Amino acid sequence: MNSDETIRLDRKHLWHPFTPNSVWMDPSFHPVSIVAGEGSWLVDAKGRRYLDGNSSIWTNLHGHRHPRLDEAIRGQLGKIAHSSFLGLTHEPAARLAEELLAYVRDGKNPEKLSRVFFSDDGSTAMEAGLKMIVQSFAQTGQPQRTEFISPEGAYHGDTVGAMSLGKSDLFHRHYQPLLFPSRRVMTPFCYRCRFNRAKPETADARSYRQCGFECAAQAEEEISRAGEKLAAWVLEPRVQGAAGMVMHPEGYAKRTCAAARKVGAKILLDEVLTAFGRTGPALSAHAEGVTADVIALAKGLSGGYLPLAATLATEEIFRAFDGPVENTFFHGHSYTANALGCAVARASLALLQDPGEQKRREDLTKNLRQLSRTFWSHPHVGDVRQEGAILAVEIVAERSTRRAFSPSERRGARVCQAAREFGLLTRPIGDVLVLMPPYSTTPDELERMVTALHRALTGEIPA
Numbered sequence: 001m002n003s004d005e006t007i008r009l010d011r012k013h014l015w016h017p018f019t020p021n022s023v024w025m026d027p028s029f030h031p032v033s034i035v036a037g038e039g040s041w042l043v044d045a046k047g048r049r050y051l052d053g054n055s056s057i058w059t060n061l062h063g064h065r066h067p068r069l070d071e072a073i074r075g076q077l078g079k080i081a082h083s084s085f086l087g088l089t090h091e092p093a094a095r096l097a098e099e100l101l102a103y104v105r106d107g108k109n110p111e112k113l114s115r116v117f118f119s120d121d122g123s124t125a126m127e128a129g130l131k132m133i134v135q136s137f138a139q140t141g142q143p144q145r146t147e148f149i150s151p152e153g154a155y156h157g158d159t160v161g162a163m164s165l166g167k168s169d170l171f172h173r174h175y176q177p178l179l180f181p182s183r184r185v186m187t188p189f190c191y192r193c194r195f196n197r198a199k200p201e202t203a204d205a206r207s208y209r210q211c212g213f214e215c216a217a218q219a220e221e222e223i224s225r226a227g228e229k230l231a232a233w234v235l236e237p238r239v240q241g242a243a244g245m246v247m248h249p250e251g252y253a254k255r256t257c258a259a260a261r262k263v264g265a266k267i268l269l270d271e272v273l274t275a276f277g278r279t280g281p282a283l284s285a286h287a288e289g290v291t292a293d294v295i296a297l298a299k300g301l302s303g304g305y306l307p308l309a310a311t312l313a314t315e316e317i318f319r320a321f322d323g324p325v326e327n328t329f330f331h332g333h334s335y336t337a338n339a340l341g342c343a344v345a346r347a348s349l350a351l352l353q354d355p356g357e358q359k360r361r362e363d364l365t366k367n368l369r370q371l372s373r374t375f376w377s378h379p380h381v382g383d384v385r386q387e388g389a390i391l392a393v394e395i396v397a398e399r400s401t402r403r404a405f406s407p408s409e410r411r412g413a414r415v416c417q418a419a420r421e422f423g424l425l426t427r428p429i430g431d432v433l434v435l436m437p438p439y440s441t442t443p444d445e446l447e448r449m450v451t452a453l454h455r456a457l458t459g460e461i462p463a
């Protein structure tokens, strides 16, 4: 089938996530139809090659068609693709659980996590986490602990529970009647913080902020106010992805999680985006020595190959479900612990721990830091922030005042659309341009990504 036919059928029958009809259905818009991938490259139906600048929406770790991941799936496919996990078990899931728990312990960080509940994606991993926490409190004599606190702009997925914790007027306004109430505290976002008295500099705003760390203090106060009603403090540790790759000031996770512990609440970390070395360590929270009671993992868990997610929990939480049948965790999905997903996730974890691969990732992170300096030469760049292998470039109408472009101008989207012409695929978050390369990206490919984005920026927004 040629690509025109694919697009005709697509426009007739399909419905894409987070995609305005006005854009997709506009005949002057030409969707890219992907037919193949190889390493950090994607190939479209016309044979054009593009660098996968956001790792296929933050999922892909080792590149496309990695021989070891492909082999893991083939090996499992020769046995069975899927069987129910209700009342049955299988080796790929049992082994993956053990390896995953050892991986997040990371040799030095004493995680108390000892249980793995599998599901399909980030939203379901979070949903399971919320329910586990509330039910475990209810079954251990603290039924009043039903409240959750998270930072403004948090994004945990699109199911009703996950949406209830997050906050987006644009995304959620029609669903308000469905959402449960939750408390929110200010986003720890140095570049746009009203407490940051520092004038803009050509550096990551976290490095020159002048403030009294009000974001952490406010969160501590709110946590303490919630006290014994608080079920959990919920955090995307160190990087709030969909909020605009907001990178938190050093120490925020540590202080706020300590406050939650003080009032006897649980800590629920959403590491859907940040785990598996994306920000450096196995878990992003490890950079601040934070340990959690529940952790949601997805995206990179299968190396970006198959929908697989995991909610990790402590033995204490698991044991709260002992006793009569009514104490069961009445929650699950048809594809829980899909065997193909588990097999490929094991191969991905093995690669992540390969010393050669770790060195490659470290080099990638260093090169990205070095190359990203080029963005400062553009006067409409307001903030360049990086955490591990995540780079965010925030473009503004006026650097000296941090004044934003009007959202209706869709500047970020226009820059990323233009980047296609230079062989780069990536998606912005508003006016935040994102580069999050697969770990397989070579120095030359990385340089091409940065150059393509810079050229697109200069073309769309002349200096």
Ligand SMILES: Cc1ncc(COP(=O)(O)O)c(C=O)c1O
Pocket (backbone or CB within 6 Å): 121, 122, 123, 124, 126, 155, 156, 157, 158, 236, 241, 242, 270, 271, 272, 273, 298, 299
């Ligand atoms: C931090 C975080 N949590 C949860 C999710 C939801 O994951 P999924 O899209 O797999 O449901 C996302 C998705 O971007 C995310 O970034």
